[in-house]
Amino acid sequence: MKKIVVDMMGSDLGSVATKEGVSLFHEKHPDVELILVGKEAELKDMTFAKIVNADDVVEMTCGALEVIRRKGSSMVIALNTAKEENADGIISAGATGAFLSAATLILKKIPGVQRPALVTAFPQLEGNGYTTLLDVGASNTNTPEELAQFAFMGTCYSRAVYGIKEPRVCLLSNGSEEGKGSPVGKEAYQLLKEMKNINFAGNIEGDKLLKGLADVVVSDGYTGNVMLKTTEGTAKGMGKLLKQGFMSKLRCKIGYLFAKPAVKLLTSKLDPSNVGGAMLMGVNGVVVKAHGNSTGKSFHSAMEVLYHLIEGDVITKIKDAFVEEKAE
Amino acid sequence: MKKIVVDMMGSDLGSVATKEGVSLFHEKHPDVELILVGKEAELKDMTFAKIVNADDVVEMTCGALEVIRRKGSSMVIALNTAKEENADGIISAGATGAFLSAATLILKKIPGVQRPALVTAFPQLEGNGYTTLLDVGASNTNTPEELAQFAFMGTCYSRAVYGIKEPRVCLLSNGSEEGKGSPVGKEAYQLLKEMKNINFAGNIEGDKLLKGLADVVVSDGYTGNVMLKTTEGTAKGMGKLLKQGFMSKLRCKIGYLFAKPAVKLLTSKLDPSNVGGAMLMGVNGVVVKAHGNSTGKSFHSAMEVLYHLIEGDVITKIKDAFVEEKAE
Structure with a gap:
C-alpha cells in the first residue's frame, strides 16, 4: 500500500484548499494511505486519513535557514513523519526555499547528487x-x-x-x-x-x-x-x-x-493548475512542492503528479542510475 | 530633414524583406532621407533613396570579433556611412553580436556609459x-x-x-x-x-x-x-x-x-512583427536591430521604432542626463 504525507497548512488559503485537494485525491485513489499533518481541529472531519497534529505554520516569507528552528511546524513535522514512517512521498504548498532546504536536510541527498x-x-x-x-x-x-x-x-x-x-x-x-x-x-x-x-x-x-x-x-x-x-x-x-x-x-x-x-x-x-506541482529531485524520497496559491483543484493535480512519480518508481531508478554511473 | 541609414543585406530573406519594409516606410515618411547600403544591382529600383554599394554580406553566424575585419560588408559600411553623414539613425537585421559590437566600436559609447x-x-x-x-x-x-x-x-x-x-x-x-x-x-x-x-x-x-x-x-x-x-x-x-x-x-x-x-x-x-526592433542604447546614435527573420512588414515596423526614437530625441536626452548625473 502506497503511503503519502501531506503538509496541510502551507498554502495561502490555509487548510481549505489542501482539504479539498486531498478529498478529491482520496476519491480517486482510496487505496493510498494518507497521513495529514496540521492543526488537528481543522482536520478532524478528514476521517479517512491519519491525522498528525502540528500547531505551528511556516509563513510564506520563511527562509531556508529559519525553517530549521521551526520544529513544531506542519512542514518540519510532515518531513520527519515521512522519514519515520518510510512514506513513499510527501507534498507541501508552503514556502519554497524553506521546504526545499528542510527536505534536503531531513531526507538527505541521494549519494552522488551534488x-x-x-x-x-x-x-x-x-x-x-x-x-x-x-x-x-x-x-x-x-x-x-x-x-x-x-x-x-x-x-x-x-x-x-x-x-x-x-x-x-x-x-x-x-x-x-x-x-x-x-x-x-x-x-x-x-x-x-x-x-x-x-x-x-x-x-x-x-x-x-x-x-x-x-x-x-x-x-x-x-x-x-x-x-x-x-x-x-x-x-x-x-x-x-x-x-x-x-x-x-x-x-x-x-x-x-x-x-x-x-x-x-x-x-x-x-x-x-493542471500541472500544479514540481518535484525536488535528488533527495531520498518523492518530494513535491505545490503552488503556494494552490486551489483545491490544483493541489489535487499536484498530488496526482506525486502519485505518478511514486508509481513510476522514479527514486529507485535515479538511485540505481547514480550507482551504475559510479561503477562505470 | 531626418536622415536614416539602412543595412539592406542583413536579414535572413536578403534584400527582399528590407526593400519591402523600406518602401512601406518611404510611403509613410517621404520627407525622411534614406541611405541604403547593399548590393547595388539588387537596389537600383529604389530610386527614391541614395544607394551606397557594399558587395560583402555578414552571415548570421558572424561573431563580435570577426565583424571588425569585414570592412567591405554592408553592415560595417552602413555604420561608417552613418558616422560620416552624421545620420540620425541606423538599422540592420544582421547578426546581433556582430552588429552590436561594430556599432559600439564605430559610433563609440556615450561618455559615462559602462x-x-x-x-x-x-x-x-x-x-x-x-x-x-x-x-x-x-x-x-x-x-x-x-x-x-x-x-x-x-x-x-x-x-x-x-x-x-x-x-x-x-x-x-x-x-x-x-x-x-x-x-x-x-x-x-x-x-x-x-x-x-x-x-x-x-x-x-x-x-x-x-x-x-x-x-x-x-x-x-x-x-x-x-x-x-x-x-x-x-x-x-x-x-x-x-x-x-x-x-x-x-x-x-x-x-x-x-x-x-x-x-x-x-x-x-x-x-x-508589430514591435520588430530593439534599440542598442548607450552608443552615439539611434541604433536599431531588427529581427533576423524580419518580413517586409516587421522590418517596416522596426523602422517606425527607429523613427519614433529619433523624433523623441532620445540620444540627446540620455547624453544630457548622463552629463547632469556627473555634475551632481
Missing part, C-alpha cells in the same frame, strides 16, 4: 508530449558540473515519468549555436558534449521551448524560474485578453459561444 | 502602455553596477519614448521580496535602493511582466534574452493552438468566423 533540482514539465504545444525542465528554482546559481548532473537527472525523470527511452537533452541558452550562453552555460556545454549517459542535442532558445524540440531542458535555477513564470504569465495574460476580446462585441460574443471548446482546450493546456 | 544595452518594449496586456525591458541580449553577463546603470538608461528611454515622467523601475528576479534573485541581482538591488535618479519599485517576477506593474524592467542580458524569447514563443504557440482548436470542429469553425476580430486583436497585440 545539488537537488526542482523539476517541472511543460506541455508541448505541437504534439502531446511533455518537456521536462530543471532547475526551476531550487538554486539561484549553479556550477557547470551541477548543470551537467541536472542533464542526467532530467534524463532519468523523463524516462521514468514519460517513458522516453533516449530523451533529447538541450541546454537553455540565448542562442542556438555552440558558444552562445551565459559563462556557466558555455562551460556546461563542453561537459554535456562529452557525457555518454545522455542524448545531448545542443542549445535551445526560450521561444522553442513549447515546440517539443527537446524532451529535457537544463537551466540554472534562476533563469529556469524566470522562464517558468514568464510562460505562465504570458499564457494567463493571453487567456484574459482573449476573453476581453470576445466580450467586446456582440458578434464576438456569439462567436465565443460556438468556439468555447477550442478556447477551453487552449487555456486548459497551459493552465498551471 | 556598457550598452539592448532595449525593447512589451505591450502591457492590462492597459495600453508599454513596459521597457533591458538588457535583452547585448551582454550575456553583467555586473551589479551595469544593472544599476541600465535602470537609469531605461528610465531615460521610458521618458523619451512613452512620456512617463517617473517610470516605476523593477528588477527582474525569481521572487518579489528583497533578498531574492541571482547573486548579481541581489547586489544590484542594494545599489538601486540608494539611487535618487530613478523610481525604484523593487523586484518583479516573470509572470507579472505583462501586467503593467512596472514601466521599466532591468535584467542581465542573458536572462532578459531568455525572457523575451519565452514570451514570444508562448504567444506564438498559443496563437497556433487556438487556430487548430478553431479548425477542429465545424461548430468551432463557425464560431471563429464570428469571433475573428477578437482573435486578431489578441495575436496582433503580441505579434513581434
